[in-house]
Amino acid sequence: GKDTMAQRANGRRGRGGALDNAWRTVEPAPAVLLYGAEEYFASRARQRLRGLYGSAHPDLEIVRMNASSYTRGDLTIQASPSLFGSTKLIEVEALGAMNDDFLTDALAYLSAPEPGIMLVMHHSGGNRGKKLIDTVRTHFTLVNCKPLKTDREKTEFIHSEFSSAKRRIAPAAVTLLAAAAADLQHTVSRLRHLDHLAAPRSEPIVFHKINDPF
Numbered sequence: 001g002k003d004t005m006a007q008r009a010n011g012r013r014g015r016g017g018a019l020d021n022a023w024r025t026v027e028p029a030p031a032v033l034l035y036g037a038e039e040y041f042a043s044r045a046r047q048r049l050r051g052l053y054g055s056a057h058p059d060l061e062i063v064r065m066n067a068s069s070y071t072r073g074d075l076t077i078q079a080s081p082s083l084f085g086s087t088k089l090i091e092v093e094a095l096g097a098m099n100d101d102f103l104t105d106a107l108a109y110l111s112a113p114e115p116g117i118m119l120v121m122h123h124s125g126g127n128r129g130k131k132l133i134d135t136v137r138t139h140f141t142l143v144n145c146k147p148l149k150t151d152r153e154k155t156e157f158i159h160s161e162f163s164s165a166k167r168r169i170a171p172a173a174v175t176l177l178a179a180a181a182a183d184l185q186h187t188v189s190r191l192r193h194l195d196h197l198a199a200p201r202s203e204p205i206v207f208h209k210i211n212d213p214f
Contacts, residue, residue, distance in 0.1 A: 036145030067098035095123035
């Protein structure tokens, strides 16, 4: 359930020591907090939620807000029930620098979310708005978007990307990619390039292709 997803998202590693991939599997919920500074994870989760919610609600309206420059009352107005019964996705960025007005309005809204509204927020990390973070973690969905730190995490990420694409990669290639994975977006670009090089699809990505020019 949603509490299990939130609990797993508290730390980088999920149950059984496996890498937390909630950004890859998150489902629509009244409120979702993407927590952490890794923009790749946050953008993947955001795209997934837009796609799923949009497929279920063709009339979906997307509203974007910035929590650092928020004007009090805006969330209440945007989340008010529509006369036409339309569905709305409210995306809020910059919660790491949220002002007090946003914190107040968000906490009030989460005490009684409106049907037909999905609130998706991105917090880059830290304890700003801790009460809001705890509220989402306990009652809604919190998705871990913290950057990968250890070689083991990077290795598991690379394996999971290839596994989700139903591809194989040689261990030596994984090790080399993990060692060079300073920037996750660049690493993903390299993975896609390698996937394009490997043909047929039954062929594993091998060491020499890591060094092919981009």
